[in-house]
Structures are given as structure tokens and as C-alpha cells.
Amino acid sequence: MAARKRGSKTKPLAEYERKRDFNKTAEPRGDIKPRSTRGLRFVIQKHAASRLHYDVRLELDGVMKSWAVPKGPSYDPAVRRLAMEVEDHPIEYNRFEGTIPEGEYGGGTVMLWDRGTYEPEGGGGEEALRESYRRGDLKILMHGKRMQGGWVFVRMRRDDGGRAQWLLIKHRDGFADPDFDVTSEVNTSVATGRTMEEIASRSRRVWRSSREPAGTPDRTPPARRKVPRAPARKPATARRRSKAR
Numbered sequence: 001m002a003a004r005k006r007g008s009k010t011k012p013l014a015e016y017e018r019k020r021d022f023n024k025t026a027e028p029r030g031d032i033k034p035r036s037t038r039g040l041r042f043v044i045q046k047h048a049a050s051r052l053h054y055d056v057r058l059e060l061d062g063v064m065k066s067w068a069v070p071k072g073p074s075y076d077p078a079v080r081r082l083a084m085e086v087e088d089h090p091i092e093y094n095r096f097e098g099t100i101p102e103g104e105y106g107g108g109t110v111m112l113w114d115r116g117t118y119e120p121e122g123g124g125g126e127e128a129l130r131e132s133y134r135r136g137d138l139k140i141l142m143h144g145k146r147m148q149g150g151w152v153f154v155r156m157r158r159d160d161g162g163r164a165q166w167l168l169i170k171h172r173d174g175f176a177d178p179d180f181d182v183t184s185e186v187n188t189s190v191a192t193g194r195t196m197e198e199i200a201s202r203s204r205r206v207w208r209s210s211r212e213p214a215g216t217p218d219r220t221p222p223a224r225r226k227v228p229r230a231p232a233r234k235p236a237t238a239r240r241r242s243k244a245r
């Protein structure tokens with residue numbers, strides 16, 4: 001699709017790349033990916049960094065828009081969860097489960113807590129998502145294993161660094177349930193069934209899906225796959241680098 005617009009002032013993924021030393025972390029390098037034909041993807045990663053939080057990521061314009069949600073999502077529509085917007089992540093990050101070395105940016109254990117597809121609540125495709133993201137009122141339907149039904153991200157304000165603070169709130173719909181404490185009841189990886197402790201103790205690398213034990217409850221991500229670089233993106237990468245600092 002030719003006329004893909006990106007609203008951001010900086011080059012895509014520049015901040016993501018700047019924060020990481022890819023010789024030290026097994027996190028994926030960034031690439032801009034075309035939209036999935038099966039719908040826009042989302043992922044939520046439980047991340048035991050210096051503080052535990054949940055990283056909620058929504059695919060838009062070839063990257064994953066990302067928020068760090070300290071307490072994670074709640075199915076209680078009366079509960080508003082703080083969601084701090086962080087740098088866009090590459091779509092390959094959706095398969096990342098493992099450990100980021102201590103001392104590196106975000107050092108700690110990462111679990112794939114949920115994944116699936118999402119869409120704008122009122123229809124209208126990516127253009128509607130772009131517009132509501134820009135407006136700071138992003139109403140979506142999530143089709144995950146743990147995240148289902150309507151949710152809204154509402155932008156509140158920006159901090160001194162220009163970083164936006166949002167609230168993540170469950171819509172009142174058939175999935176809403178004030179008595180369902182999803183973050184305490186769901187403690188395993190959606191991809192491998194592992195707990196945080198199991199991921200921390202057994203993973204040294206990230207792309208270990210083909211080595212998971214039998215009987216994992218869910219389809220694991222594809223085994224170690226070389227992610228092809230898109231040659232057409234080389235110039236963009238060079239431009240990103242030059243703006244990186």
C-alpha cells in the first residue's frame with residue numbers, strides 16, 4: 001500500500017534502536033513491516049524489569065504502538081489503569097519471550113502474556129485507528145486469549161519529556177467483569193504456558209519456541225526464523241540512524 005502515512009515526528013523505531021545494544025540483548029532489531037493480512041495484531045508482555053509492568057502493544061503503520069501499564073489491564077470498567085506510552089517497537093517483538101540481560105535497557109524477564117488481533121470499535125480500519133490515536137481516544141475491540149471485548153485508551157497529559165500518559169479502561173460489555181482479576185488469575189505465557197520463574201530460570205535466548213516441552217497449551221511461535229531485511233528500507237534505516245541522537 002503506497003500512501004501509508006505516519007504521524008510521528010521522529011523516524012520509526014529510532015528510539016527503540018537507540019536504547020538497545022543488539023550485541024548484548026536478544027531482542028529483535030527493528031524493521032518496518034507491512035500490515036498483516038489477517039488483521040492488526042496486538043501483544044501484551046508481562047515484564048519483570050526494575051518494576052513489574054505489562055507492555056501493551058498495538059500494531060499500526062508497520063510498528064507496534066506501545067504502552068507500559070504498571071498494574072496491567074482490568075476487566076472492571078470502573079478501574080482506570082495508567083498506561084505510559086513508550087517508544088514504538090518492531091513487529092518481531094511480538095514473539096519475544098525470554099530475558100533481557102541485567103544492565104541493559106529493560107533488563108529482566110519478559111513473558112508473552114496475551115496476543116491476538118484488534119480492530120477499531122466503530123470500524124473504519126487503520127485510518128480510524130490513526131485518527132483516534134491522534135485524538136487520544138482510542139476505542140478498540142481486542143480478540144485475544146486473555147483480552148476480549150472493548151477497551152479504550154484515553155490520553156491524559158504529557159510528562160516533561162513529552163511522553164504521553166494514558167488510561168486503559170474496559171468498556172462495559174459482555175466481557176466486563178468486576179470480579180475477574182485477570183492479572184492475578186492469569187500467570188502463564190500464552191505462547192509456552194511457562195511462568196515467569198520458568199522463563200527466568202530456563203531461557204537464555206529468545207527464539208526458543210521449537211525447543212519447548214511437549215504439551216504446551218498453545219501454539220508456539222514459529223521456530224528461529226531469519227527475518228529478512230527489506231532492501232527498500234535501507235535508506236530509511238540510514239536516516240533513522242542520523243536522527244538517533
Ligand code: MN
Nearest residue numbers: 047055068106
Ligand atoms: Mn517493558
